[in-house]
Amino acid sequence: MNWTRKHLLGLEELSAEEIVHILDIASGFKEVSTRSIKKVPALNGRTVVNMFFENSTRTNLSFQLAARRLSADLLTFSKSGTSVSKGETLIDTAKNIEAMGVDIMVLRHGAAGAAKHLSENIDCSVVNAGDGQHEHPTQGLLDLYTIREVRGKIAGLKVGIVGDIAHSRVARSNIWGLTKLGAEVMVVGPSTLIPRDIEKMGVTVCTDMDQAIRECDVLNMLRIQFERQDGAPFPSIREYIQLFGVTESRLKQAKPDVTIMHPGPVNRGIELSPEVADGPRSVILRQVTNGLAVRMAVLFLLAGVDG
Amino acid sequence: MPTKLYDEEWVRDTVMRLSDEILADRVPGTGRAILGIRTRGAVLADRIAAELKRRGHDLPLGYIDTTFYRDDLHKGGGLKEIRPTAIGFDVNDRDIVLVDDVLSSGRTVRAAMDLLFDYGRPSCIRLCVMLDRGGREMPIYPNFTGARVDVPKGGFVRLRLAEIDRGDAVYVVGRGEEEPA
Numbered sequence: 001m002n003w004t005r006k007h008l009l010g011l012e013e014l015s016a017e018e019i020v021h022i023l024d025i026a027s028g029f030k031e032v033s034t035r036s037i038k039k040v041p042a043l044n045g046r047t048v049v050n051m052f053f054e055n056s057t058r059t060n061l062s063f064q065l066a067a068r069r070l071s072a073d074l075l076t077f078s079k080s081g082t083s084v085s086k087g088e089t090l091i092d093t094a095k096n097i098e099a100m101g102v103d104i105m106v107l108r109h110g111a112a113g114a115a116k117h118l119s120e121n122i123d124c125s126v127v128n129a130g131d132g133q134h135e136h137p138t139q140g141l142l143d144l145y146t147i148r149e150v151r152g153k154i155a156g157l158k159v160g161i162v163g164d165i166a167h168s169r170v171a172r173s174n175i176w177g178l179t180k181l182g183a184e185v186m187v188v189g190p191s192t193l194i195p196r197d198i199e200k201m202g203v204t205v206c207t208d209m210d211q212a213i214r215e216c217d218v219l220n221m222l223r224i225q226f227e228r229q230d231g232a233p234f235p236s237i238r239e240y241i242q243l244f245g246v247t248e249s250r251l252k253q254a255k256p257d258v259t260i261m262h263p264g265p266v267n268r269g270i271e272l273s274p275e276v277a278d279g280p281r282s283v284i285l286r287q288v289t290n291g292l293a294v295r296m297a298v299l300f301l302l303a304g305v306d307g
Numbered sequence: 308m309p310t311k312l313y314d315e316e317w318v319r320d321t322v323m324r325l326s327d328e329i330l331a332d333r334v335p336g337t338g339r340a341i342l343g344i345r346t347r348g349a350v351l352a353d354r355i356a357a358e359l360k361r362r363g364h365d366l367p368l369g370y371i372d373t374t375f376y377r378d379d380l381h382k383g384g385g386l387k388e389i390r391p392t393a394i395g396f397d398v399n400d401r402d403i404v405l406v407d408d409v410l411s412s413g414r415t416v417r418a419a420m421d422l423l424f425d426y427g428r429p430s431c432i433r434l435c436v437m438l439d440r441g442g443r444e445m446p447i448y449p450n451f452t453g454a455r456v457d458v459p460k461g462g463f464v465r466l467r468l469a470e471i472d473r474g475d476a477v478y479v480v481g482r483g484e485e486e487p488a
Binding site for chain 1: 375
C-alpha cells in the first residue's frame with residue numbers, strides 16, 4: 001500500500017491495512033538494531049523534535065533513539081527550563097520551533113487532542129506520543145507488533161486489557177488497534193475504573209480477574225496511574241492486588257501459552273508480582289525493543305509524505 | 308500489452324551462463340559470497356547459488372533490502388514491502404557478488420554498497436544483473452550481465468520469476484501499459 005498520512009494522531013483513524021503496513025515496515029527496521037552499526041541513512045538531513053510536556057522515560061528515549069538510528073537530527077524539548085514555564089502557548093512554542101526548520105514533531109501532552117490541535121496549526125508532521133487520556137498510538141502499535149511476533153497472529157486472539165481503563169490512553173489505542181485487526185478484546189478491572197459506555201468500542205467488560213485469566217490468550221496489564229486519579233477508585237491497594245494483581249499462583253489457571261504484557265513503568269507487586277513480571281510468560285522487555293522498531297517505522301513513513 | 312522479450316528457456320540458460328562467469332572470475336584466496344537485492348534479485352541469487360552448489364561450490368548466501376538507504380525517500384510512493392536484510396555471514400574480507408534483476412540508474416546498487424559498508428569491509432564487490440536497461444545516473448557497471456535491453460522512453464523492462472510470479476520471462480513494458488503478472 002501507499003502511505004499517505006502526514007501525521008500519526010491515533011489508531012482510531014487508521015484502517016486495518018494502514019496498521020498492518022506500519023507493523024510490516026517495523027519488522028524491516030528491527031533488523032537494523034541487531035547490526036554492529038545500528039544506523040541507516042533514511043532520514044539523513046531531516047530534523048525531528050521531541051516535545052514532551054509530561055514525564056516519560058521509555059517513550060521519550062525510544063523516539064530519540066529511533067530518530068538517531070534513522071540519521072535524523074534531533075532536538076529535545078521539555079517543559080521545565082523552557083519558555084513554557086513563562087506561559088508561552090503550545091502553538092506559539094511549536095511555531096517557533098518549526099521556524100527553525102523542523103520536519104517532524106513528536107508531542108507528549110497532558111491534554112487530550114493536543115496532537116490534533118498542533119497538527120492543524122503547523123506545517124510539519126506530528127506524531128502523538130500520548131495526549132492526556134485520549135491515545136498513545138505508538139504504544140498501541142508496539143503492543144500489536146509484539147502480539148503478532150509472539151503469537152504469530154492477532155485475529156482471533158482474546159486479549160484482556162486489565163486495570164485502569166478509564167484513565168488509560170494505552171487502553172484506548174490498544175482497543176482501536178486490536179478490534180480493527182480482528183482480536184476479541186475484554187476490558188478487566190474494578191467497575192469504578194471502566195468507562196460506562198466502553199462496550200460501544202466493541203469490547204466486553206469483565207470484573208472478575210480469575211475469569212479473565214482463564215479465558216485470555218494475552219493479558220495487557222495497565223499501570224495504576226496514581227497521578228491521574230482523583231478520589232479513591234478502589235478501597236485500597238491491597239484490595240486491588242488481591243482482586244486484579246497477577247501473581248504466580250493466580251497464573252496457574254491461565255492457558256499455558258498466555259502472554260503477559262505491560263506498557264511500563266510497572267508498579268512491581270501491584271499489577272504484576274515480580275516473579276510474573278520477570279517470568280517466562282512476560283514479554284515486557286520485548287515490547288520495549290519492538291517499540292524502537294515501530295517508532296523508526298512511523299518516523300520513516302511520515303518523512304516520506306510530501307507537503 | 309507488454310512485449311515478451313525472452314522466455315523461460317532463456318532465463319534458465321542465462322542463470323547457467325552467469326554462474327559460469329562467476330566461477331571463472333573467482334578471485335583466488337578470498338571467500339566468495341552471494342548477496343541478492345530484494346525482491347527479485349534475491350530470487351535470482353537463490354537460483355545462482357543453487358546452480359553453483361550443484362557444481363560443488365556451496366557459497367554463503369544472503370539478502371539485502373536497500374529501502375532505508377535509498378536517496379529518493381522525499382519523492383514518496385513506491386514504498387511497498389520491506390523485508391529484513393539477512394546477511395548471516397561476516398562480510399569483512401569477502402568477495403561479494405551482488406545480484407539484482409534489472410540495472411538502470413545504478414541508485415539501488417549505490418544504496419546496496421552503502422548498506423554493505425555498514426556491515427563491514429568486503430575485499431571486493433562484483434555486480435551481477437540479469438538485465439541492463441541503460442540510463443545510468445551513477446558510475447556503476449555490471450561485471451556479469453544476462454542481456455542488455457533497449458527500452459522505449461518512459462517504458463520499463465521486467466524480469467518475472469516463477470517463485471513469486473506467474474512464470475519465468477522478460478517483458479518490455481511501454482509507457483502506460485499494464486505490468487505483467
